[in-house]
Amino acid sequence: MKESVIVIALLSMLLIMSAAENTKKPDTWEPFRFFVGKWEGEGEGRPGISKGKQEFQFVLNEKYLKVTNKSIFEPQEKNPKGEIHEDFGFFSFDTIRKKFVFRQFHGEGFVNQYVLDGISDDKKTLTFVSEQIENAPPGLKAKLIYTVLNDNEFQLSFELAFPGQEFACYSTGKLKRKM
Numbered sequence: 001m002k003e004s005v006i007v008i009a010l011l012s013m014l015l016i017m018s019a020a021e022n023t024k025k026p027d028t029w030e031p032f033r034f035f036v037g038k039w040e041g042e043g044e045g046r047p048g049i050s051k052g053k054q055e056f057q058f059v060l061n062e063k064y065l066k067v068t069n070k071s072i073f074e075p076q077e078k079n080p081k082g083e084i085h086e087d088f089g090f091f092s093f094d095t096i097r098k099k100f101v102f103r104q105f106h107g108e109g110f111v112n113q114y115v116l117d118g119i120s121d122d123k124k125t126l127t128f129v130s131e132q133i134e135n136a137p138p139g140l141k142a143k144l145i146y147t148v149l150n151d152n153e154f155q156l157s158f159e160l161a162f163p164g165q166e167f168a169c170y171s172t173g174k175l176k177r178k179m
Helices: 002-022 030-035
Strands: 037-045 048-059 064-073 083-094 099-106 111-119 125-134 141-150 153-161 168-177
Touching (some): 037 153
Antiparallel strands (some): 064 083, 083 099, 099 111, 125 141, 141 153
């Protein structure tokens, strides 16, 4: 009788442990996993026509998603020498606010801190709006919109809003997966 009780208790514990293992925690990073990899593409906007590269990779035990960007703008009438723009940033999940935050560091000296403003119902569009921008005119706001186009392409839109004005497109880019 004593052995039966012990066997039943052990089996119950194994069932409980097995059920706990099969209960998966939600993947915090699920909306971002698509972007992991290397990308190349073209863009256009106020600075002109560009070719660019981006790379997304998880770092520090998947606590952060790092992105690096380099865009080379062709010479144009307003900018006869052309332009090279570089930035890098880190996406993180703020467990206190329960929000994704993106901190972006630009070669020109700007530091943008965005918060995820929304994800579309189809999970293909992520919209980030700036909370603060260092080294920019007071009241300037920025918006980044990532839109998944298909399994191997996405579009990135960068918009700016000066005080008292609505957001207006500054530049867009379309990138294709390379790896």
